[in-house]
Amino acid sequence: MPDLDSVVREISEEMAARADRGAVADYIPELAHVDPGRFGLAVIDADGRLSAGGDSETLFSIQSISKVFTLTLALGMVGDRLWKRVGREPSGNPFNSIVQLERERGVPRNPFINAGAIAVTDVILSGHEPREALGEILRFMQFLAQDQTITIDATVAASEKRTGFRNTALANYMRSFGVIENPVDYTLGVYFHHCAIAMTCRQLAAAGRFLAHNGRNPSTGHSVVSPERARRINAIMLTCGHYDGSGEFAYRVGLPGKSGVGGGILAVAPGRASIAVWSPGLDEAGNSHLGRIALERLTQRMGWSVFGA
Numbered sequence: 001m002p003d004l005d006s007v008v009r010e011i012s013e014e015m016a017a018r019a020d021r022g023a024v025a026d027y028i029p030e031l032a033h034v035d036p037g038r039f040g041l042a043v044i045d046a047d048g049r050l051s052a053g054g055d056s057e058t059l060f061s062i063q064s065i066s067k068v069f070t071l072t073l074a075l076g077m078v079g080d081r082l083w084k085r086v087g088r089e090p091s092g093n094p095f096n097s098i099v100q101l102e103r104e105r106g107v108p109r110n111p112f113i114n115a116g117a118i119a120v121t122d123v124i125l126s127g128h129e130p131r132e133a134l135g136e137i138l139r140f141m142q143f144l145a146q147d148q149t150i151t152i153d154a155t156v157a158a159s160e161k162r163t164g165f166r167n168t169a170l171a172n173y174m175r176s177f178g179v180i181e182n183p184v185d186y187t188l189g190v191y192f193h194h195c196a197i198a199m200t201c202r203q204l205a206a207a208g209r210f211l212a213h214n215g216r217n218p219s220t221g222h223s224v225v226s227p228e229r230a231r232r233i234n235a236i237m238l239t240c241g242h243y244d245g246s247g248e249f250a251y252r253v254g255l256p257g258k259s260g261v262g263g264g265i266l267a268v269a270p271g272r273a274s275i276a277v278w279s280p281g282l283d284e285a286g287n288s289h290l291g292r293i294a295l296e297r298l299t300q301r302m303g304w305s306v307f308g309a
């Protein structure tokens, strides 16, 4: 088996030098300032060893990657009742699409498109003040990454709130069907803020370790979810984690993964490693362009695709 440190170093060098970098998301004005030349990669293996390259210690906006963690929290709160409020099928549509909601009576296709994640956030919010719900989500991230320094970038959250017209439309539309139960402003406030959590590749790879090891962090011994639940979250990441680019991601990378418009991707190699990559330039589906290519190289060289060598 090739040496992981060398593979990570070589990939990071190749990615830093590439000219094709995709386009930085600009519908959230604050994200438009991020330098598209950045690239970071962090891999934490089953023994807790870190292999990292490039800008793996730079904070970036995790955006939709937070949806993996809000899904985990919501399942912990209401269990399988969650599936009355959100489906688990790929949508085949862009992440911010509204088209299916009318036909499907306001129930979003899956927890990783915006509508689905807003519905999941609404479940977490029920019975709490927005501030408490947000604190719960942030503390969960800090606990998973074993790092109290993780915070929310309030400027990014405010920037998205100012321009979040589509998300506001999605939330109001779902509210009209009773799929959203709390005041739309509250639910969206919590949603925009959890999307604005800032993390490094190293912190994110650490937070994802439970998904790679049957629901348990093998270093701390903390059991986060049952093995079945970890397997199912991974299944949804594989089928829905990259929106209408999910098929292509499975074809090329072959791992459960979740992307965010900040340019990050969290990927899970079951039994082997938790991986976080960041490159801010996106492809047409809104997924990190070089992030995907880097993961494709990594899984090919390490033989880590869940579909075989």
Ligand SMILES: NC(=O)CC[C@H](N)C(=O)O
Pocket (backbone or CB within 6 Å): 062, 063, 064, 065, 095, 096, 114, 160, 167, 192, 195, 259, 260, 261, 262, 286
């Ligand atoms: N794909 C994403 O990362 C989208 C998240 C972003 N906060 C939004 O709601 O538009």
